[in-house]
Amino acid sequence: MKIITSISEMQSLVESLRRQGRTIGFVPTMGFLHEGHLSLMRRARQECDTVVVSIFVNPTQFGPREDFERYPRDEEGDRKKCESAGVDIIFMPSAAEMYPEKPEVFVVVEGISDILEGAVRPGHFRGVATVVAKLFSIVKPHKAFFGQKDYQQCAVIKRMVKGLNFDVEIVVMPTVREQDGLAMSSRNSYLSADERRAAAAIHRALRAGEQLVNAGIREPEKLTNKMRAVLREEKGLLIDYIEVADPDSLAPLEAVKEGMVVLVAVRLGRTRLIDNLLIRLK
Ligand code: AMP
Numbered sequence: 001m002k003i004i005t006s007i008s009e010m011q012s013l014v015e016s017l018r019r020q021g022r023t024i025g026f027v028p029t030m031g032f033l034h035e036g037h038l039s040l041m042r043r044a045r046q047e048c049d050t051v052v053v054s055i056f057v058n059p060t061q062f063g064p065r066e067d068f069e070r071y072p073r074d075e076e077g078d079r080k081k082c083e084s085a086g087v088d089i090i091f092m093p094s095a096a097e098m099y100p101e102k103p104e105v106f107v108v109v110e111g112i113s114d115i116l117e118g119a120v121r122p123g124h125f126r127g128v129a130t131v132v133a134k135l136f137s138i139v140k141p142h143k144a145f146f147g148q149k150d151y152q153q154c155a156v157i158k159r160m161v162k163g164l165n166f167d168v169e170i171v172v173m174p175t176v177r178e179q180d181g182l183a184m185s186s187r188n189s190y191l192s193a194d195e196r197r198a199a200a201a202i203h204r205a206l207r208a209g210e211q212l213v214n215a216g217i218r219e220p221e222k223l224t225n226k227m228r229a230v231l232r233e234e235k236g237l238l239i240d241y242i243e244v245a246d247p248d249s250l251a252p253l254e255a256v257k258e259g260m261v262v263l264v265a266v267r268l269g270r271t272r273l274i275d276n277l278l279i280r281l282k
Contacts, residue, residue, distance in 0.1 A: 061123075106126050113125035149175040241264070
């Protein structure tokens with residue numbers, strides 16, 4: 001497994017791999033890797049000749065009062081996990097390598113970037129779209145793998161790829177969960193024991209919403225009321241939003257429909273957690 005920190009070295013290596021006719025699979029991450037990340041890497045391993053993982057905590061997607069400084073890091077552990085997943089190349093640039101000057105070029109996906117996560121975290125998706133566009137120009141993947149856990153991020157990236165004609169296939173993989181249903185996240189490491197217990201309510205709430213749909217309920221408001229009630233059983237858990245949305249545009253729905261997505265964001269102490277569930281009509 002190769003570890004590369006320089007953009008030009010990454011570009012020339014991938015260029016020669018492409019000339020040899022190898023397909024490049026790419027998994028962008030911010031590190032502190034867990035099974036969710038590894039599931040993307042394993043899928044990339046199955047589908048592509050060369051697997052590149054980037055580890056870069058991207059400053060431009062964090063707001064001024066967010067957790068950029070304390071975001072968890074574990075270089076040694078990440079390296080071992082990548083190795084075990086069969087990764088060929090880790091691309092691990094410094095912030096100075098990625099942003100040698102104050103950035104003046106940004107990718108903005110209008111509309112979808114301003115709702116839900118984007119409304120709570122202004123500028124977040126501009127930072128995400130910009131860094132992913134840069135990483136695509138550096139790694140030149142044939143396929144890039146993302147997690148459904150960050151549903152809105154996937155929607156933003158798909159729109160960026162379409163809008164800017166990036167020649168890359170976006171593959172979205174299911175959310176990997178802990179035993180009690182909590183979506184795996186690097187940020188779960190922030191949680192105290194009490195908060196960790198309470199965090200399981202997020203998935204319970206999503207499932208409770210799904211059960212109502214299965215029982216024939218069709219009004220989004222009834223789902224969100226039920227979900228809010230489940231979440232409110234946990235003291236110290238604050239709800240940022242619960243939304244029943246169209247799976248493509250993420251616009252709020254007046255009536256439930258096939259393939260809708262339910263998105264939740266909560267705060268537990270200083271930690272913000274998000275999750276979602278795609279719900280089928282039976
Ligand atoms: P991050 O390091 O949090 O930026 O995540 C890197 C990639 O891993 C993103 O595409 C995430 O959606 C994906 N990911 C994070 N958590 C999970 C999870 N629990 N299951 C599946 N994919 C995940």
